[in-house]
Amino acid sequence: MAILITGISELITCDHTLDGADQNDGLGIVRDAAVVVGSTHEDAPTSVLWIGAASDAPEADWSFDLGGQAVLPGFVDSHSHLVYAGDRSAEFAARMMGQRYDGGGILTTVEATGFATDGELRALLTARIDEMHSQGTTTVEIKSGYGLDLEEEVRHLRLAREVTEETTFLGAHVVPPDYRDDRAGYVDLVAGPMMDAAAPYARWVDVFCEPHSPHAFDGEEARLILTAGADAGLGLRVHGNQLGPGPGVQLAVELGAASVDHCTFLSDTDIDALAGSPTVATLLPGVEFSTRSPYPDARRLIDAGVSVAIATDCNPGTCNSSSMPLMIALAVREMGMTPAEAVRAATVVAARSLQRTDIGVVQVGARADLAVVSAPSYLHIPYRVGVPIVKTLQV
Numbered sequence: 001m002a003i004l005i006t007g008i009s010e011l012i013t014c015d016h017t018l019d020g021a022d023q024n025d026g027l028g029i030v031r032d033a034a035v036v037v038g039s040t041h042e043d044a045p046t047s048v049l050w051i052g053a054a055s056d057a058p059e060a061d062w063s064f065d066l067g068g069q070a071v072l073p074g075f076v077d078s079h080s081h082l083v084y085a086g087d088r089s090a091e092f093a094a095r096m097m098g099q100r101y102d103g104g105g106i107l108t109t110v111e112a113t114g115f116a117t118d119g120e121l122r123a124l125l126t127a128r129i130d131e132m133h134s135q136g137t138t139t140v141e142i143k144s145g146y147g148l149d150l151e152e153e154v155r156h157l158r159l160a161r162e163v164t165e166e167t168t169f170l171g172a173h174v175v176p177p178d179y180r181d182d183r184a185g186y187v188d189l190v191a192g193p194m195m196d197a198a199a200p201y202a203r204w205v206d207v208f209c210e211p212h213s214p215h216a217f218d219g220e221e222a223r224l225i226l227t228a229g230a231d232a233g234l235g236l237r238v239h240g241n242q243l244g245p246g247p248g249v250q251l252a253v254e255l256g257a258a259s260v261d262h263c264t265f266l267s268d269t270d271i272d273a274l275a276g277s278p279t280v281a282t283l284l285p286g287v288e289f290s291t292r293s294p295y296p297d298a299r300r301l302i303d304a305g306v307s308v309a310i311a312t313d314c315n316p317g318t319c320n321s322s323s324m325p326l327m328i329a330l331a332v333r334e335m336g337m338t339p340a341e342a343v344r345a346a347t348v349v350a351a352r353s354l355q356r357t358d359i360g361v362v363q364v365g366a367r368a369d370l371a372v373v374s375a376p377s378y379l380h381i382p383y384r385v386g387v388p389i390v391k392t393l394q395v
Ligand SMILES: N=CN[C@@H](CCC(=O)O)C(=O)O
Pocket: 081, 103, 105, 106, 109, 208, 239, 242, 287, 313, 315, 316, 317, 318, 319
């Protein structure tokens, strides 16, 4: 069945090659547009079949009119930690009064999550996914990392797999208390038996590489785990340079990681390395907001030629927001990005960080993952900050 969607004031395709579109920093905008979506066969996902000017739209089985709203690719939230139980709002309040974040609170969530049943975790996870969907997010990457033992890490990845293909094994989130005097033992466990057990449920492996946290992993520990992940067939992602300068970015580039995330404290050498590589720098401005930290300088990265994505990092510690529109507003207000760059960072570049070309764009053949803005222009996303004007388009 083919569905025709009309009444689109501006269609943001994020296709920088689209003929006749207003490119506006690579947004590929078609004005007064229409889109046809449908499945080419029974088991295929709904995809985009046609895009163009409304005046040229073909016939379809069914149609509806959006009455002059803007449409864009559904957001790709390429960094989240959604499998958890418990509440750390008091930690947030303390940080607002000046307390520093060092990763120690992760163990509070590990304990609370360990007490939750599969059913309880599934209900929490589903509610969080629904919350994301209601704000325009159509793809989400989910990390484990609140288990820190083999059975728990696998349980969390199995639950995450029920809601997304983009699952990431983060057994190397922090060193658990039992291994405090045997860090090497924990690294061997993560790189060995845990990796083997997690790999069937994961597409990616990630490490919190952070010499400024006593709980996280240094460059050599991270290298060992990431190399083992690559050997197990997983793609690489890195939490790097969040709390201070460190080896995370250089290691990510050297090992060919798809993405290095946070990138709050970067040297010129880090930026040069990123600029000459396919590794995406994923910035997480909700973390700086919620930890009262300085924002990364996205302008400097983009001007140097680095691919910059943005994501929520939705988690109970450093950013408990699931809102990609808020991340766009912060990227524009605090990190020197244009609204167009921020929208691309939340869609097509975030998709690139997941090595996907079927999402993050409105293109014939891509998935029909669309978001609608109840306003005539995408500019309203950062302009109407805090107002829920973006939602997923149900087709
Ligand atoms: N920094 C490491 N991990 C998460 C925070 C997890 C937590 O504090 O619970 C992050 O990406 O910010």
